[in-house]
Amino acid sequence: MIGKVLIYISFAASILSITGFLLTHTGRDKFLNMGRIFFHITSIGFITASLYLLYIILTHQFQFAYVWEQSSTDLQLPLLMSTFYAGQEGSFMLWAFLTAVIGIFLLNFVSKGDRHEPQVMLVYTLVLSFLALILILKSPFNYIWEAFPKEVEYGFVPPEGRGLNPLLQNFWMSIHPPTLFLGFSSLTVPFAFAIGSLLKNEYSKWVTFSVPWILFSGGILGLGIMMGGYWAYGVLGWGGYWAWDPVENSSLIPWIINVASLHTILSQKKTGGYKKTNLILSILAFLLVLYSTFLTRSGILGDSSVHSFVDPGALVYLVLVIFISSFTLISLAAIIFRWKSLKDLRTESSKFLTKESFLLIGALLLSASALVVFVGTSLPIVSQAKVEANFYNKMTIPIAIFLMITMGISLYIDWKQTELKKFTSNLILPGILSLIMTIVLVVIGLHDPLYIIFAFVSLIAFFINARLAVKVIRNGKLSFGGMFAHIGIALFFLGVIGSGRYSEETNLSLERGVPKEAFGYKFTYSGATPFMDANNKRDTMYAFNVTVEQDNKEMTMRPIMFVSTFSNGIMKNPDIANFSYKDLYISPMSLEEPDLYPKEAQYDIKKGEKKKIDDLTVEFVDFDFGNMQKGGKEMASGNYTLGAILNVSDGKTTETLNVKTQFVNGQPSPMAFMMKDNRNYEFYFLNMSVKGEEAGGTTARIVVLDRNKNYNTTANEVLVAEVSIKPFISVLWTGVVLMFVGFIVSIFRRRKEISMKYPDVPADNKTEKKKK
Amino acid sequence: MTNKIKIAIGAVIVVVFIVVGFISFMDNKIEYASFSDAQKKLKTVEVKGSWVKEKDAKYDAAANTFTFYMKDDSNTEMKVVLDGAKPNNFDIATMVVAKGKVKGDTFYAKDILTKCPSKYEGKGEDVKNTYKQQ
Numbered sequence A: 001m002i003g004k005v006l007i008y009i010s011f012a013a014s015i016l017s018i019t020g021f022l023l024t025h026t027g028r029d030k031f032l033n034m035g036r037i038f039f040h041i042t043s044i045g046f047i048t049a050s051l052y053l054l055y056i057i058l059t060h061q062f063q064f065a066y067v068w069e070q071s072s073t074d075l076q077l078p079l080l081m082s083t084f085y086a087g088q089e090g091s092f093m094l095w096a097f098l099t100a101v102i103g104i105f106l107l108n109f110v111s112k113g114d115r116h117e118p119q120v121m122l123v124y125t126l127v128l129s130f131l132a133l134i135l136i137l138k139s140p141f142n143y144i145w146e147a148f149p150k151e152v153e154y155g156f157v158p159p160e161g162r163g164l165n166p167l168l169q170n171f172w173m174s175i176h177p178p179t180l181f182l183g184f185s186s187l188t189v190p191f192a193f194a195i196g197s198l199l200k201n202e203y204s205k206w207v208t209f210s211v212p213w214i215l216f217s218g219g220i221l222g223l224g225i226m227m228g229g230y231w232a233y234g235v236l237g238w239g240g241y242w243a244w245d246p247v248e249n250s251s252l253i254p255w256i257i258n259v260a261s262l263h264t265i266l267s268q269k270k271t272g273g274y275k276k277t278n279l280i281l282s283i284l285a286f287l288l289v290l291y292s293t294f295l296t297r298s299g300i301l302g303d304s305s306v307h308s309f310v311d312p313g314a315l316v317y318l319v320l321v322i323f324i325s326s327f328t329l330i331s332l333a334a335i336i337f338r339w340k341s342l343k344d345l346r347t348e349s350s351k352f353l354t355k356e357s358f359l360l361i362g363a364l365l366l367s368a369s370a371l372v373v374f375v376g377t378s379l380p381i382v383s384q385a386k387v388e389a390n391f392y393n394k395m396t397i398p399i400a401i402f403l404m405i406t407m408g409i410s411l412y413i414d415w416k417q418t419e420l421k422k423f424t425s426n427l428i429l430p431g432i433l434s435l436i437m438t439i440v441l442v443v444i445g446l447h448d449p450l451y452i453i454f455a456f457v458s459l460i461a462f463f464i465n466a467r468l469a470v471k472v473i474r475n476g477k478l479s480f481g482g483m484f485a486h487i488g489i490a491l492f493f494l495g496v497i498g499s500g501r502y503s504e505e506t507n508l509s510l511e512r513g514v515p516k517e518a519f520g521y522k523f524t525y526s527g528a529t530p531f532m533d534a535n536n537k538r539d540t541m542y543a544f545n546v547t548v549e550q551d552n553k554e555m556t557m558r559p560i561m562f563v564s565t566f567s568n569g570i571m572k573n574p575d576i577a578n579f580s581y582k583d584l585y586i587s588p589m590s591l592e593e594p595d596l597y598p599k600e601a602q603y604d605i606k607k608g609e610k611k612k613i614d615d616l617t618v619e620f621v622d623f624d625f626g627n628m629q630k631g632g633k634e635m636a637s638g639n640y641t642l643g644a645i646l647n648v649s650d651g652k653t654t655e656t657l658n659v660k661t662q663f664v665n666g667q668p669s670p671m672a673f674m675m676k677d678n679r680n681y682e683f684y685f686l687n688m689s690v691k692g693e694e695a696g697g698t699t700a701r702i703v704v705l706d707r708n709k710n711y712n713t714t715a716n717e718v719l720v721a722e723v724s725i726k727p728f729i730s731v732l733w734t735g736v737v738l739m740f741v742g743f744i745v746s747i748f749r750r751r752k753e754i755s756m757k758y759p760d761v762p763a764d765n766k767t768e769k770k771k772k
Numbered sequence B: 001m002t003n004k005i006k007i008a009i010g011a012v013i014v015v016v017f018i019v020v021g022f023i024s025f026m027d028n029k030i031e032y033a034s035f036s037d038a039q040k041k042l043k044t045v046e047v048k049g050s051w052v053k054e055k056d057a058k059y060d061a062a063a064n065t066f067t068f069y070m071k072d073d074s075n076t077e078m079k080v081v082l083d084g085a086k087p088n089n090f091d092i093a094t095m096v097v098a099k100g101k102v103k104g105d106t107f108y109a110k111d112i113l114t115k116c117p118s119k120y121e122g123k124g125e126d127v128k129n130t131y132k133q134q
Helices: A002-025 A029-058 A065-070 A077-085 A088-110 A117-137 A171-186 A188-200 A205-236 A246-271 A275-297 A314-337 A355-382 A389-412 A420-443 A449-474 A481-501 A633-637 A690-694 A729-757 A763-771 B003-028 B035-041 B124-133
Strands: A385-387 A504-511 A516-518 A521-533 A536-550 A553-557 A560-563 A570-573 A575-578 A582-592 A602-606 A610-613 A616-624 A640-649 A654-664 A667-670 A681-688 A699-706 A718-727 B029-033 B045-051 B058-060 B065-072 B077-083 B095-103 B106-115
Touching (some): A002 A117, A029 A088, A077 A171, A088 A171, A117 A314, A188 A205, A188 A314, A205 A729, A275 A355, A355 A389, A521 A718, A536 A582, A602 A610, A616 A654, A667 A681
Parallel strands (some): B029 B045, B077 B106
Antiparallel strands (some): A385 B029, A516 A521, A560 A570, A640 A654, A681 A699
């Protein structure tokens, strides 16, 4: 009850808050406080509801359907907390929570002086209203008897929950989704500023105000996306950090647009142009977040993504569609309505060699890559098809090459006029350094011409930005954030070149105790060690010990596999050895148990067929289903006894044998049968064979074992693993970290700039001034 | 540079981008198909369907292939040879999506997606099961 009531309160308060801000916008200033107070009630409602959800999770109140579905009593605290957002309802709750918290900071920020407070907050609160609406329809606070009225009687409290999917049971689950959602939520702020400015019809201030927020979104969202990449690479064993999966793509698109807007906003601040561009990009970034939510929540991508989705039901689908379309319509209407006042009033035509042109080129390249990803990701919605990863690689690498050129040389281009001589002389040193480094890379194995160019331009971008960053830091200025982010991106791309284009992989079948060589290493599998993981109390895990030797140095790598009780499937975790310039990656594929019976003693016989086996003639007469119905209940359950009736003749006598096998969970545990007069052969029945099913279940796979014969069997288990070398992948992660640092530094710089340009005015003074 | 030249250059770049994009798009487009469509088309497609559990499925360590039988949505059955090990969650998947090509009477899959909706959403019956276990 409490949770639901809180959401209703938030919803009602958000409507009142919007009304207050709307009246203020139309000139009735006395309603400003109403807007503010009800905004705080809205936020506090969401925050309290979230705390309540956390409380019922931590106290294991399984009478709530969501808590029962997502969590269990055996989870460690961090994972138990993460079940908060493991399901759809909870992830909407998290989104609302973060948006509410950010909103409190935003209200505090815009109420300091004339910062379009009513307009911005009006738009922002409208987003919260929609989130409340979704949470009303898709509530995490439903009782279990409300969720399953037919099966569960009123008042029933399940003693245990279903628990968290083991795929999600690791450190990254605690940190990747909240980071990503923080990025998503924060993109509401630039959107609110953009629409707010359109309402106010004033376009110069918002670009300054929204920059720290845009930087925050860019930094956090970028970090969140790449955390997901690390999760896939380091834990899930997908082999890579990026697969161009629709879910990954859908979070990348708003990030790219956000970064593009950052660059054109710099131009507007300096020159006054790009009003429309900046409004459109800021609006677009937010709409793309909604689009991403729609793609991942509506179940529409069900067939084309490795991520699993649940169909949220027609109602939520509808609300999501209304959510997106209403905000798109509001945005479109606002822009069209204000089109005339958005004209670029500058008369002089700008020169090409100016910073403005290069920022525009950069933003255009970013937008083009976003468009490529958007088109590819959206294809499954409009047709029964999808595109392969190759499409994205082919399209984005040329764009990235031009992007790196722009990102490098633009730093030596001035706002007003660039002296060509000075410009070219600045490029000499980075050019030479990059050339040397590229030659080194070619010598150690970089051969693809496209990638040689890509590496060269990334190195140029790296050296130019690094050189200037050093200069700025020496001068004691804060403006090196952008350069850091650029260095990060350049390193990131160098990592992509190494690990994406030049990773090598091979499949190794490692028989226990028998060494095998690959990539100059010697791999020996020495058996598995069972262990219990603190996060998963239900399953025994197995670490497969693989000794890796090179140049008399030895280490043990331990990829993990286990059968999960939760999903009844095999979970596999890779192990990675990090070297300075490459990763050695072992991903377990399967464990082959030794054959129970030698392959050469196994035979497939059709019903009625006679087969010569050594001295014997074996005829397969029919299956013996006993008193069980063929394909019936017993078979489906996997526990049954099945036999094969064989007529066996050794030339002297003919006997009929009913060779039976008991199946436990579908696995045969065959028993030996022998002829009365000829004790040289053992007969086993294995299963109805694959070939048989095609002909309607008429073939049996049997074993005829000659007791005097020595068979070749593998006595040892075999670990099958994919081993790969990923060059320069650590460069990529370093790039991500540097990029994030760059964003954070820039936030500080831009905040400082705002407080210098627009000193805080206490909110009360302002209203009093207006009254006078 | 006059504005006209700028616009002309811009237009050329945009056209080239769109043309290259379109060609690459068509090249890499994969359609969903049934096994019988796949047999006719002989190009890479994706087939949705389910694993025929009654027939045995085998992983061949030497070749690193996983062989199983799959029934598509129109109930056509075909042998599928996956280049790789048995996918995660294969046993409980309610639906599998195989990407690959038909050669002869076998579907050679490069990649397989498994879909397990029950993974994330509980069913009413499960509530009872937790009850029984206690």
